[in-house]
Amino acid sequence: DAKTTQPPSMDCAEGRAANLPCNHSTISGNEYVYWYRQIHSQGPQYIIHGLKNNETNEMASLIITEDRKSSTLILPHATLRDTAVYYCIESVGNEKLTFGTGTRLTIIP
Amino acid sequence: DAGVIQSPRHEVTEMGQEVTLRCKPISGHNSLFWYRQTMMRGLELLIYFNNNVPIDDSGMPEDRFSAKMPNASFSTLKIQPSEPRDSAVYFCASSLMLWGAEYYEQYFGPGTRLTVT
Numbered sequence: 001d002a003k004t005t006q007p008p009s010m011d012c013a014e015g016r017a018a019n020l021p022c023n024h025s026t027i028s029g030n031e032y033v034y035w036y037r038q039i040h041s042q043g044p045q046y047i048i049h050g051l052k053n054n055e056t057n058e059m060a061s062l063i064i065t066e067d068r069k070s071s072t073l074i075l076p077h078a079t080l081r082d083t084a085v086y087y088c089i090e091s092v093g094n095e096k097l098t099f100g101t102g103t104r105l106t107i108i109p
Numbered sequence: 110d111a112g113v114i115q116s117p118r119h120e121v122t123e124m125g126q127e128v129t130l131r132c133k134p135i136s137g138h139n140s141l142f143w144y145r146q147t148m149m150r151g152l153e154l155l156i157y158f159n160n161n162v163p164i165d166d167s168g169m170p171e172d173r174f175s176a177k178m179p180n181a182s183f184s185t186l187k188i189q190p191s192e193p194r195d196s197a198v199y200f201c202a203s204s205l206m207l208w209g210a211e212y213y214e215q216y217f218g219p220g221t222r223l224t225v226t
Binding site: 100 | 113151152153154157165200202214215216217218219220
């Protein structure tokens with residue numbers, strides 16, 4: 001079973017920042033936090049990952065709290081193409097990804 | 110790069126028939142993963158290979174399922190005999206695992222939608 005907890009659904013207005021929370025209360029010291037997303041009828045797509053520090057790439061930013069019990073994925077300027085299910089995953093080395101139910105993000109025009 | 114290629118994209122078969130799903134990973138990748146996605150159970154890892162060797166098959170549901178990777182550019186997932194409860198979308202993913210690297214991005218294929226009637 002997935003160890004992370006995410007809200008089942010969220011809406012965000014187009015052009016605004018989408019902030020997707022994730023709780024990982026049992027994360028261990030060597031586990032990374034990964035975010036993937038799955039657009040309808042497609043395979044999952046890697047977004048970003050982090051261990052302790054905040055991270056940013058061309059797709060998103062990842063904020064990890066100091067105690068590592070929660071994280072937030074930020075899509076700075078959401079577009080309609082960002083409508084997808086977003087998965088927060090804990091993993092060592094990314095060999096075994098356990099996908100939970102994720103958050104269904106809907107971008108509203 | 111063509112990405113991960115899966116075939117067929119859709120498969121409809123009758124209960125009891127053998128089904129073979131195929132996957133071509135991204136060239137140069139050394140790890141391959143098979144996942145299954147259903148509404149009830151979500152996305153589950155079935156098996157993964159590293160350098161063509163099965164590393165973890167604990168997710169394979171039962172003996173009716175088997176997976177092979179005869180070479181670095183091809184893998185199959187076989188179900189024999191198939192049952193209606195095997196209906197799902199099956200995804201193949203590949204990645205490049207380097208010793209000492211902190212993470213390995215998995216690249217997923219488009220999936221095969223299997224319907225067993």
